[in-house]
Amino acid sequence: PPPPQTINGFPLDQLGNDIVVTLEDDAVRFRISSEILFDSGAAGLTGSGHPVLDRLIPLLNADPDLRLVVEGHTDSMPISSERFPSNWELSTARAASVARYLIERGVAPQRVQASGFADTRPLAARDNPVDRVHNRRVELTMERSPKDKAHPR
Numbered sequence: 001p002p003p004p005q006t007i008n009g010f011p012l013d014q015l016g017n018d019i020v021v022t023l024e025d026d027a028v029r030f031r032i033s034s035e036i037l038f039d040s041g042a043a044g045l046t047g048s049g050h051p052v053l054d055r056l057i058p059l060l061n062a063d064p065d066l067r068l069v070v071e072g073h074t075d076s077m078p079i080s081s082e083r084f085p086s087n088w089e090l091s092t093a094r095a096a097s098v099a100r101y102l103i104e105r106g107v108a109p110q111r112v113q114a115s116g117f118a119d120t121r122p123l124a125a126r127d128n129p130v131d132r133v134h135n136r137r138v139e140l141t142m143e144r145s146p147k148d149k150a151h152p153r
Contacts, residue, residue, distance in 0.1 A: 008062035015055050027143035030056060034074075034094065034136035041079055043093035045101055053098065056140065057105050066142040069113045070099045073139065075132035076119040092116030098138050 005012045005021075007028055012021050020031040037049035045053075060068060072091035084090040092115065099114040124131035 007059060010059045010062055015059070016052070018052055019056065027141050030140045030142075032138050032140075033133065034138060035133065037098065037138060038094060041081060041084070041090070043084070043090060043097050045097050050101070053101055054105065057102065057107065060102065060107055060140070060142065063142070064108060064111065066111070066144060067113065068102070068107065068111050069115070069139075069141045069143065070095045070102070071139045071141070072096075072098075072114075072116040073121060073123075073135060073137050074119050075135040076122070076126040077132065087118035088116055090116070091118050094138060098140070 005023070007023075015021065015030075018032065018036050022029040022031070032049075032052060036052055037045055039046060072093070072095035074087040074091045076087075079087055079090055084093065095114040095116050099112045103109045103112060119126065119135060122131075122135045123137070124134040126132065126135065
């Protein structure tokens with residue numbers, strides 16, 4: 001069998017099947033379903049989300065020069081709770097929860113950026129429950145910072 005894909009020597013098949021990895025030219029994207037990390041309508045990490053993120057941390061720290069962008073995405077079902085008047089607040093709070101957890105576990109805060117996109121970047125159709133599950137996600141992207149792109153080493 002072909003050897004497993006690796007990033008900085010870290011075998012991607014050890015991340016588990018609840019993390020979808022996409023390799024791009026100048027970035028690596030990790031996609032995790034919100035169901036694994038959060039209760040519905042909530043932004044606090046669940047206990048089951050911790051080990052999933054913990055598996056990523058050695059890989060995230062393997063190249064400290066890479067920026068880490070954490071994005072929260074929701075489905076298009078409206079939310080209106082006291083804490084989250086809309087999916088913008090929910091997606092942003094979820095991204096911040098993941099970023100804070102990673103920083104507490106040793107990822108350098110100056111590398112991390114967190115943002116929420118509500119339902120503006122769906123992966124799949126918005127109108128059926130199966131596709132909506134795919135749209136509810138957190139994406140972590142390791143990328144070269146813009147200054148590195150301008151001046152390749």
